[in-house]
Amino acid sequence: MTVIAVVFVGFNLISGAKGYAVSSPSMKDTLNVGDIVFVKPVAFEELQVGDVVTVASSDGKSFFTHRVVEINENDRTVTTRGDANGADDPMPTEADRIVGRMWYSVPLLGYLTMVLNFSMSRDIWLIVDVLIAVVLILINTVLPKILKKKKRGDSDE
Amino acid sequence: MSSFRSIMSIVMAFVLVFCASYFHKMPTTSAWFYDSGVIDSGDSFIFGDLSVDTLFTSKSEITFDGATKLADPEEILFDEVINVNEILVNNSGTIPARIYAEVKNTGNGKGLRWFFYDDAMLVDGSVKKTIESVLPELTDEALYEYDFGADSNSGKYFVINPGEIRTLKIATWIEYDFVEAELKNGATLDGYNVEISLIATQDVDGALER
Numbered sequence: 027m028t029v030i031a032v033v034f035v036g037f038n039l040i041s042g043a044k045g046y047a048v049s050s051p052s053m054k055d056t057l058n059v060g061d062i063v064f065v066k067p068v069a070f071e072e073l074q075v076g077d078v079v080t081v082a083s084s085d086g087k088s089f090f091t092h093r094v095v096e097i098n099e100n101d102r103t104v105t106t107r108g109d110a111n112g113a114d115d116p117m118p119t120e121a122d123r124i125v126g127r128m129w130y131s132v133p134l135l136g137y138l139t140m141v142l143n144f145s146m147s148r149d150i151w152l153i154v155d156v157l158i159a160v161v162l163i164l165i166n167t168v169l170p171k172i173l174k175k176k177k178r179g180d181s182d183e
Numbered sequence: 184m185s186s187f188r189s190i191m192s193i194v195m196a197f198v199l200v201f202c203a204s205y206f207h208k209m210p211t212t213s214a215w216f217y218d219s220g221v222i223d224s225g226d227s228f229i230f231g232d233l234s235v236d237t238l239f240t241s242k243s244e245i246t247f248d249g250a251t252k253l254a255d256p257e258e259i260l261f262d263e264v265i266n267v268n269e270i271l272v273n274n275s276g277t278i279p280a281r282i283y284a285e286v287k288n289t290g291n292g293k294g295l296r297w298f299f300y301d302d303a304m305l306v307d308g309s310v311k312k313t314i315e316s317v318l319p320e321l322t323d324e325a326l327y328e329y330d331f332g333a334d335s336n337s338g339k340y341f342v343i344n345p346g347e348i349r350t351l352k353i354a355t356w357i358e359y360d361f362v363e364a365e366l367k368n369g370a371t372l373d374g375y376n377v378e379i380s381l382i383a384t385q386d387v388d389g390a391l392e393r
Contacts, residue, residue, distance in 0.1 A: 031202035039205075046212035063212065080212055091212040135206075142207040151207050158203070159196045166192030 042066060043129055046080055046089055047136030052108030053078070053091060057128075062136040063091055065126030070102055078128035079106065081119050089125065241270070241380075242289070246373035250359035250366065253296065253314065254321040261311040265356040268379055272351050274343040279386040281340040284330075284353055290376030294361025296326060298354045299339045310354050323358075342386055353379055 038045060043064040048057045056078065057063055065080045073079070073094060080091045092106035095114055103118035142151065249264040274280050286297040298314055306312040318325040332338040343349055357372055366372075 032198055035202045035205045045209045047209055049211040062209070087210075089210055089212040136209075136211075138206045139209045140211065142203075151204070155200045155204055159200045162196035162199065163193050166196070167189045 038064060041129075044080075044126060046091060047139035048091065048131075049136070049140060052110050053093070054110040056093075056109050057091060057131055058133065060134050060137045060140070061131045062139070063131045064129045065091075066129045068124070068127040070121040070124070073097060073104060073124075073127065079104070079119075080125045080128070081106065081123045082125050083123075091128065241268070242376070242378045243268070245355060245375045245377050246371075247355075247357050247375065248372070250294065250357040250362050250372060252359050253311075253326065253356070256321075258311075261356070262309055265310055265354045267310070268353045268355070270351050270353070270379070270381060271348065272341075272343055272381065272383075273348045274345055274383075279342055279344050280383045281386050282343055282351060283338060283340045283382045283384070284351070285338075285380045285382070286330075286353060286355060287378040287380070288375065289378050290374065292357070292362075292372070292375040293365075294358040295375060295377065296323075296356055296358055297330065298326070299330065299351070300354065301341060301349060301351050343383075351381070 043066050045062045045064050048059055048061045048063055051059050063078075063080065068077075068079070075094055075097060077094045078091060079094055080089055082089050090106075092108045092115060094104045095107045096105035098104070098118065101118075102121040104121070104124070105114050105118050107114045245266050247264060247266060249260070251261045251264050252258045253261070272282055284297075284299040286295070288295040298310065300310070300313055304313050304317070306316050314326075315321065318329055328338075330338045341349070341351060355375075355377060357375070359366075362370070362372065
């Protein structure tokens with residue numbers, strides 16, 4: 027499990043892709059709630075109608091991922107729309123708010139992010155991180171020694 | 184061999200935890216929004232059609248006449264000592280918007296608490312009775328959940344319809360237990376630096392009827 031996780035995380039870190047857990051159904055069928063969408067930075071000039079892009083708020087804390095339905099090169103904005111929505115998003119998005127273009131998505135994996143984010147704050151998670159590491163180390167190092175010692179004691183008797 | 188296994192166990196444990204952290208720190212992508220920066224226009228929060236993630240901030244220094252105890256049912260002076268900020272909210276656009284509030288204590292004063300409401304919620308004209316009516320119990324935890332939501336991301340909000348103008352209110356007060364020692368030493372409850380923010384977000388994701 028660790029190897030798979032390392033390969034997956036390492037692959038995305040090295041490739042420069044950023045992942046976002048999908049938490050609303052506005053891109054249903056393309057991106058469902060619980061998916062993770064990975065995006066890579068893209069130059070405004072390379073954007074095409076039909077691309078799925080992730081957009082950030084000015085403080086960089088909020089994100090949405092919708093499809094580009096119109097590109098306005100004069101004022102460097104794009105009009106976006108959720109595939110499942112009945113209308114375009116009400117306001118054009120400026121080029122510098124676009125974090126990246128969808129590269130690929132992984133179904134269901136986003137639930138892991140949502141569960142982790144919902145269940146505890148990041149500070150508490152840091153502590154839990156360390157505790158998990160300590161427990162795993164104990165299980166893999168100390169426990170075998172105790173069991174070995176016990177087995178040896180049993181066979182001595 | 185044994186020491187190699189021990190070292191690998193430690194390394195793998197931390198790597199696995201690192202991978203879990205990667206998923207934990209991953210942001211979510213959700214409903215559409217647009218923000219057009221900070222608007223600070225005194226006591227009025229006027230947002231347009233499409234500023235659905237627009238922030239209003241107002242900074243002020245508040246002097247409280249006294250501290251109080253929310254949890255104490257015998258505390259009859261609660262309404263006398265609270266400070267109430269009124270903000271006129273105007274949705275000048277055509278999209279219904281949710282208005283959330285947040286109050287930050289930017290100074291060193293202790294025990295600051297707040298409650299977001301409007302006059303339509305008031306019970307017998309009393310903020311204390313209103314709080315009693317909406318909180319399951321008069322505790323800091325229940326108040327926090329009302330203000331910020333159970334997951335700290337979905338607290339009390341008001342839906343302001345297109346063209347609607349409504350006065351929203353924020354009551355602030357000081358919990359006595361947090362300042363008891365200072366008050367006994369002659370301190371006063373002045374100079375509380377408070378930053379009030381209102382945020383307008385789209386009420387529904389997409390699917391806008393025009």
